[in-house]
Amino acid sequence: xxxxxxxxxxxxxxxxxxxxxxxxxxxxxxxxxxxxxxxxxxxxxxxxxxxxxxxxxxxxxxxxxxxxxxxxxxxxxxxxxxxxxxxxxxxxxxxxxxxxxxxxxxxxxxxxxxxxxxxxxxxxxxxxxxxxxxxxxxxxxxxxxxxxxxxxxxxxxxxxxxxxxxxxxxxxxxxxxxxxxxxxxxxxxxxxxxxxxxxxxxxxxxxxxxxxxxxxxxxxxxxxxxxxxx
Amino acid sequence: xxxxxxxxxxxxxxxxxxxxxxxxxxxxxxxxxxxxxxxxxxxxxxxxxxxxxxxxxxxxxxxxxxxxxxxxxxxxxxxxxxxxxxxxxxxxxxxxxxxxxxxxxxxxxxxxxxxxxxx
Numbered sequence: 001x002x003x004x005x006x007x008x009x010x011x012x013x014x015x016x017x018x019x020x021x022x023x024x025x026x027x028x029x030x031x032x033x034x035x036x037x038x039x040x041x042x043x044x045x046x047x048x049x050x051x052x053x054x055x056x057x058x059x060x061x062x063x064x065x066x067x068x069x070x071x072x073x074x075x076x077x078x079x080x081x082x083x084x085x086x087x088x089x090x091x092x093x094x095x096x097x098x099x100x101x102x103x104x105x106x107x108x109x110x111x112x113x114x115x116x117x118x119x120x121x122x123x124x125x126x127x128x129x130x131x132x133x134x135x136x137x138x139x140x141x142x143x144x145x146x147x148x149x150x151x152x153x154x155x156x157x158x159x160x161x162x163x164x165x166x167x168x169x170x171x172x173x174x175x176x177x178x179x180x181x182x183x184x185x186x187x188x189x190x191x192x193x194x195x196x197x198x199x200x201x202x203x204x205x206x207x208x209x210x211x212x213x214x215x216x217x218x219x220x221x222x223x224x225x226x227x228x229x230x
Numbered sequence: 231x232x233x234x235x236x237x238x239x240x241x242x243x244x245x246x247x248x249x250x251x252x253x254x255x256x257x258x259x260x261x262x263x264x265x266x267x268x269x270x271x272x273x274x275x276x277x278x279x280x281x282x283x284x285x286x287x288x289x290x291x292x293x294x295x296x297x298x299x300x301x302x303x304x305x306x307x308x309x310x311x312x313x314x315x316x317x318x319x320x321x322x323x324x325x326x327x328x329x330x331x332x333x334x335x336x337x338x339x340x341x342x343x344x345x346x347x348x349x
Contacts, residue, residue: 016298038294042301049305056305063299071244073293074261076286078268079279094340102333109325117317123310127321131329134297139259149303150311150318156301158322162330169327175334177341184334188326191294217262224257 005052012045012059013066019044033164036192038156074135077213084210095183095207099215100222102187106131107226114230124230126150128223130158133190136216144227155190162189163196182207187215236285239277243268 005011023040049059060067088095107128114124126146129137134155141151166185175181181200185193186208197208247264254263271277304311311318 016302017295020295020298038297038301041295041298042304045298045302046305049302056303059302060299063302066296067299069289069296071247071259071261071264072240073289073296074259075240075243075247075264075268076282076289078265078272079282079286080290081265081269082272082279085273091341091344094337094344097340098333098337101336102329105332106325106329109328110321113317113321113325117314119314119317123314123317127318130322130325134300135293136259136261138297138300139261140257143257143259147307147310148300149307152297152301153304153311154318154322156297157318158326161323162326165323165327166330169330170334173331173335175338177338179341180334180338183337184330187333188330193330213265217265220258220262227257 002053006054006058009062012049012054012062015048016041016045016063016066033196034160036156036160039153039160042153070135070138074133074139074216077133077135077216080209081213084206087206088210088214091179094179095211096214098180098183099187099211099218102131102184103215103219103222106188106219107222111226111229119230121227121230122146125223125227127154128226129219130154131188131190132216132219133212136220140220140223144224156192159189159192162193166193166196178203179207183211186211190216233285236282239282240268240285240289243271 020037020041023035023037026040027035027037049056110124110127110130113119114127122145125144126141128144128146129140129151132140132155134152137151137155138148141148162185170181175184178201182197182204185197185204190212194205194208194212198205243264244260246267247260247262250263251258251260268277268282272279
């Protein structure tokens with residue numbers, strides 16, 4: 001039986017997609033930020049793979065088609081960026097400065113932790129893309145010779161923390177500008193933060209989704225510089 | 231056929247991105263070259279929004295499921311993950327507050343300055 005499951009072309013994808021769907025409906029019903037459909041899907045998939053003794057390499061080869069869509073979907077991010085260009089133009093300096101300062105502070109935080117805990121270069125560059133969307137972060141981690149399969153869950157944990165902690169951060173720092181809230185959420189917590197931004201309002205949501213793309217691109221430029229430090 | 235053409239355009243741009251990433255010796259993923267290219271083509275109106283809109287909306291909507299295969303990879307890099315778990319938690323939880331705080335403050339200060347200048 002293990003042979004059958006290991007060689008099945010569709011089993012891995014069926015489990016992953018249904019588990020994602022399950023996670024998504026639980027999230028919609030309970031509205032708990034800690035429940036993330038991606039994390040639920042990953043946990044359920046791993047449970048299935050380990051109980052049925054299917055090696056990751058066979059799962060990986062049959063779900064390659066999903067992974068291979070990462071580049072096209074990132075290319076597609078140009079579409080919302082283009083559609084929101086007017087918003088970006090309006091407060092260009094403020095938005096770009098907010099995003100760049102966020103990216104640099106993200107790099108500094110990772111560098112700091114890496115120096116204190118004596119992380120290796122590989123571990124350090126694996127953590128560098130933590131704040132950007134997985135679509136870009138995984139590619140960046142690969143290019144910097146990090147470990148993409150660790151970068152991916154770190155990005156999800158970052159997004160979930162940003163989503164949960166945003167109200168406290170905004171309250172303590174007295175952030176009331178919708179544009180500032182949106183930029184901060186998109187820059188620090190990518191798509192998972194953006195769902196929080198949309199709870200605040202339309203402007204927050206639009207700013208946040210714009211910031212995901214811009215900060216992703218900027219990080220690709222800035223992170224290699226940080227990568228030289230360790 | 232509309233979807234097929236849209237999807238073909240997106241794949242073509244991804245392929246050109248791959249080519250650029252192969253020939254340009256910078257640590258920039260193929261997808262970013264493709265993104266830039268698509269953005270420039272849209273801005274210069276060489277490509278109309280209607281040439282890519284539906285297929286790209288669909289792909290962006292289902293984007294999270296594309297992250298599943300690579301994330302399941304923790305199965306194999308589990309030991310590395312657990313060995314740096316405290317670092318990961320600090321970076322993702324505290325680090326995220328710092329990043330969010332800094333970018334929110336900077337954006338807000340510049341916005342306020344711009345508005346007070348106008349008045």
